[in-house]
Amino acid sequence: MARKPGASLTRAQLVIMEPPAKTGAKPGARLATVKFQFNPSTLALSKNTEWRRNPSRMAEEASMPEFVGSGPRTLSVDVLLDATATHDNSVEIRVEQLLKACVPTKKSLATKKPASPWVRFEWGTSKTTSFDGVLSNLSVDYSLFDVDGRPLRARCSLSIEEAGAYVLGQNPTSGSREARRTHRVVKGDSLPQLAWREYGDATAWRVIAEANDIDDPMLLVPGVELLVPAMEDAR
Template sequence: MTRPTGKVSAFLQRYHPPPGGGNRPGGPLGGPIAFMFNPNQLTLTKSAAWIPHVVRGAEQVGVPEFSGSEPRTLALTVFLDVTDTHGRTVQQRVETLLSCCTPTTGSIAAKAPSPPWVKFTWGQFQTVSFYSYASQVTATYTLFNSSGTPLRATCELNLTEISGSKPGQNPTSGGRSARRVHRVVDGDSLPLLAHREYGDPTVWRVIAEANDLDDPSRLRPGTELLLPAADEFPPVLSRDSGPPAGTVAPAGEGR
């Protein structure tokens, strides 16, 4: 670790959760949690989700389908030693970091419990500065005095980006789920698509109705199908209709 003497110090700012939902936080929750030592390593992760298409009996797999970008995650270590300049002990500072994983008093009072949103900031390093939630805080105490009071600790922070609406989201649904478009490949069937998308092959009628399919048992390769978001399902959905004629449900389903 490097002491921030004469340098810009890294800090973590907590924010009130958005009142009534939304993708912007409320005002700051307390002052910034300044780091006693700037981190000497930051791990930033960004990943993409793909759905592989495996055709039974084919020698080669189908072209995978991109299903969305995953949020950024940031992992860093906070080093704490004895008492800081404001008189806070190591134990008090650890408890402040742990509070990033517990609901705020205001959100509990509003009957919408939520931990605070947080943002890591370090000078002009904007790539690692984004609204996030603390998915995990791990404190390791490494030094104690004769009475058992901790004098030194390291805290591992794992922050996950909080994003707004994703491109392609159905603007009228009011949910976070997004409609997607799937291009039919050999071996596709409505029960198989329903199983991949929703985890239930019996809801194939939702896809059929969303695409006005006259003959849902025949899917032509290359056809683009709209896959509705789960929150667009009707309140009561018949789940005993079985697969359309001429199709076979995924192995192990509906038996």
């Protein structure tokens, strides 16, 4: 559809926000908004699902796949930064803003819970490509330089992985809504690793194992949701 006469062109932008203050909460305050001079020509959106099959040597055909779970959405986008006509005459300022989305925020460091900012790619009324996530990858290619070596043009490739909120459970004995929660297993997970991330103690994996009737702490099936008991249960 052609753009209406007099209508302004909607520019894409990346919103950088404080990570949620607690599990299941929304992102915090807005830290910065990186406005792009040029809209991307393409957007790549991907989402994967996990399936499991139980092979049988006696079966003539492949066994029916069993749905395990779905992974997060991932948005890949390339944007062009050009400072040849700007007053600062350098693209490094905007690149630095993007780089800050890859390191823990000062607020999270102050609370001794390091976490990188959450981001959201916004472009007009688009919904499928606009979701809260984390910047999982950023690469910058500089292609034009001033006589003093300052970069004037850069192409930035960003990958944003959807950051879904964990499901809060309820402890039937205490009634606390934050007493338990669930964690969806991803490839490479192990119970000691999860216990370290949740409790700061890898040896507390037995608490999670008992809550989920798991015998082998190293053998977890991707896509399965595990019940994570409250901190006091791990002590």
